[in-house]
Amino acid sequence: MLLAGDIGGTKSRLALFSAEAGPRAPLAEATLPSANFAGLAPLLAAFLSQAALPAERACLAVAGPVQAGRAAITNLGWHEDAGALQRALGLARVDLLNDLQAIACAVPLLSAAEVETLNAGQPAAGGAIAVIAPGTGLGEAFLTWDETRYRAHPSEGGHATFAPASELQLELAGYLLRRFGHVSFERVCSGLGLPNIYAFLKDSGKASEPADLARRVAACADPTPAIIQAALQGEGAPALARMTLELFVETLASEAGNLALKVLATGGVYLAGGIPPRILPALRDGRFMAAFTRKGRFAGLLAQMPVYVVLEERAALWGAAAYGLKLAA
DSSP: OEEEEEEOSSEEEEEEEOTTTOTTOOSEEEEEEGGGSSSHHHHHHHHHHHHTOOOSEEEEEESSOEETTEEEETTTTEEEEHHHHHHHHTOSEEEEEEHHHHHHHHGGGOOGGGEEEEEOOOOOTTOOEEEEEESSSEEEEEEEEOSSSEEEEEEOGGGSBOOOOSHHHHHHHHHHHHHHSSOBGGGTSSTTTHHHHHHHHHHTTSSOOOHHHHHHHHTOSSOHHHHHHHHTSGGGSOHHHHHHHHHHHHHHHHHHHHHHHHHTOTTEEEEOSSSGGGGHHHHHSSHHHHHHTOOGGGHHHHHTSOEEEEOOTTHHHHHHHHHHHHHHO
């Protein structure tokens, strides 16, 4: 039995899988708040106790870089070691992989009903595939074809330096540079970044903050859902919330286009993570694809690349399960 997990900065999805049922059919599953635990060992122990089923191995997708079986989970401050986890839980083997690598592993498993098409494009057989995922942070990965199957590769591209693509984004970069010293794309297009855009537009006088919206934002430990909800109210949306989401979409699209060019993603670009499914109306209105293809002489190439939104929330969990089951086999 394989214990697989998608360990995120906000919540962790855990499940048990068998080789017979495969990576899309968990035998037991639960979602636990990550911040309620001091690390992976107590989190996994709590789930195994709740599931009351034995596990021999574990494969865990974590939100952070993995090197030599060790991982620093970026937005939780956890430092984990596969060997230590193996001993603490009494398992035969524990594998850690980057969460975006896990999502990339799940891409070939997704059905047409589990993605939303933003751009049909002209997919090339065996072409590289890019994955970009704004959730609590911003993750990136890619897949390459080895003449037999797709292989997933991790990346920490979300922490690369933010590259402004308009005068407004240039002002945003200067505002954030004064606050943080280094401005990554994660500081802009992620659940952590969206409030930064909101603060910039408010503090620079680009849009005023209505009293009702100010109360809703101040009442939340995480203001991102409140800002998104306000921005998607249609004609009644406060200008500050609407402009925040529009700038978020444009910067996400610009970085998705950067990633697509870097890996030559003729097989497609997948937007994953927790935010894209929640902002589909803002992704469908044409603003995303306009910014995605705004790459000068390579606009035509980008226009041919398919672009999808991953709707399935368990993609990273399924990918971790697929990876772990393949290792076990």
